[in-house]
Amino acid sequence: MTDARTPSLEPVVVGVDGSTAARAAARWAAAVAEKQGTTLHLVHVLTPPPVFYTEPRPLPSEDEDRIAAETFLAGALRGIRADRRALAVECSLPTGSTAADILLPLADSASMVVIGSTARGPVEGYLNATALRLAHHSPCPLVVWRGAEEHAIPDRRAVVVGVDGSRCSVAAVADAFQFAGRFDAPLIAVHSWRSDFPHDTENAAVGVGAVLAESLAGWVERYPDVVVREIVESGGAGEVLLRWCEDAQLLVVGSHGHGALGRAILGSTSQDMLHRARCPVMISKVHRDTGSVHDRATEFGDRGRR
Numbered sequence: 001m002t003d004a005r006t007p008s009l010e011p012v013v014v015g016v017d018g019s020t021a022a023r024a025a026a027r028w029a030a031a032v033a034e035k036q037g038t039t040l041h042l043v044h045v046l047t048p049p050p051v052f053y054t055e056p057r058p059l060p061s062e063d064e065d066r067i068a069a070e071t072f073l074a075g076a077l078r079g080i081r082a083d084r085r086a087l088a089v090e091c092s093l094p095t096g097s098t099a100a101d102i103l104l105p106l107a108d109s110a111s112m113v114v115i116g117s118t119a120r121g122p123v124e125g126y127l128n129a130t131a132l133r134l135a136h137h138s139p140c141p142l143v144v145w146r147g148a149e150e151h152a153i154p155d156r157r158a159v160v161v162g163v164d165g166s167r168c169s170v171a172a173v174a175d176a177f178q179f180a181g182r183f184d185a186p187l188i189a190v191h192s193w194r195s196d197f198p199h200d201t202e203n204a205a206v207g208v209g210a211v212l213a214e215s216l217a218g219w220v221e222r223y224p225d226v227v228v229r230e231i232v233e234s235g236g237a238g239e240v241l242l243r244w245c246e247d248a249q250l251l252v253v254g255s256h257g258h259g260a261l262g263r264a265i266l267g268s269t270s271q272d273m274l275h276r277a278r279c280p281v282m283i284s285k286v287h288r289d290t291g292s293v294h295d296r297a298t299e300f301g302d303r304g305r306r
Contacts, residue, residue: 009038010111010140011090015103015130016044018072021116023079024152025145028280029114030080030087031154035182038111039088042076044069045099069093083153100133107138114143135255135274135283141175143250145280154183157249158229162241162269163191165211168254172284176252177219177226179282185249186227189216192240193232208232238272245279252282 012033016022026042033040046065073091080089096102107113115131134142151157161176163169173189180187191212209232220228233240245251253270273281 009036010109011039011041013041013043013106013110013113015099015115016042016076019116021146023076024149025114025116026076027079027152028145030084034084034087036111039090041090042073043092043103044073045102046093046095047098099130103134104137107140110140112141112143113138114145117144117146139285141285142283143280144274147279155249156185157247158186158188159250160188160190160245160248161252163189163212163215165215167286169215171286172252172254173215173219175282175284177223179250180226181223188229188231188244190231190241190244192235192237237269241273242276245277248279250280250282251277252284255283255285
């Protein structure tokens with residue numbers, strides 16, 4: 001059932017699971033949906049109970065699971081309504097083998113899919129199967145939200161985008177500018193590089209800087225109010241991005257992301273950021289109308305040594 005009048009644009013879909021991170025992700029997604037003028041769709045997937053191969057343990061009944069999910073959705077809706085009374089919100093409680101089985105078909109007609117994650121750091125940061133499956137296969141941008149609850153609403157902190165000049169990063173740049181423009185946030189465009197000639201770093205940096213400038217061309221004119229900072233830094237892509245997104249409100253990275261095969265190849269840097277970044281991470285996808293990713297194009301930082 002949809003609460004309030006439903007706009008016609010593609011909805012923002014949020015997968016929730018009853019966790020604190022999911023509640024914060026829903027609030028964040030509500031702000032995005034309001035800015036887009038579209039519906040927010042809260043989805044709590046009811047999955048079968050696990051099968052134990054050791055000593056059996058008592059499990060909640062299906063009715064108890066449904067009641068708990070309904071209670072969580074009602075609470076999440078109240079929190080959203082406190083700030084955004086006019087936002088159209090749809091809540092659903094589908095049943096599926098896994099959450100990803102339900103969310104992936106919804107992603108086909110969504111503008112964005114958002115899920116919450118409490119994972120942080122190189123050890124705790126290993127995401128659950130739902131997050132990774134969505135990151136690899138979602139046809140629309142995926143946001144894995146994490147962070148402090150007080151940052152559940154987009155603010156004026158910087159948006160960081162990883163750039164390497166490939167078609168994959170073109171999608172990331174587009175999404176980053178759009179988000180920064182909507183929320184009046186500054187944008188930090190980061191391009192890392194490595195040189196095979198350590199004594200010629202100055203010339204190498206100039207060439208890499210040209211790639212960054214070319215990647216941003218057109219977008220600066222389209223979003224003249226977005227303050228852009230260009231960063232060209234020597235080092236591994238993952239480590240450079242982690243440094244620059246330490247205080248960011250969002251990190252945007254590209255994915256191979258077009259077609260079934262392309263979406264299955266996430267890229268090492270993007271996957272590393274999903275595991276290790278402490279801020280929300282958006283995985284951008286090459287839009288259907290831009291064609292498939294070139295075979296040799298890779299997402300930010302995965303071109304190897306320059």
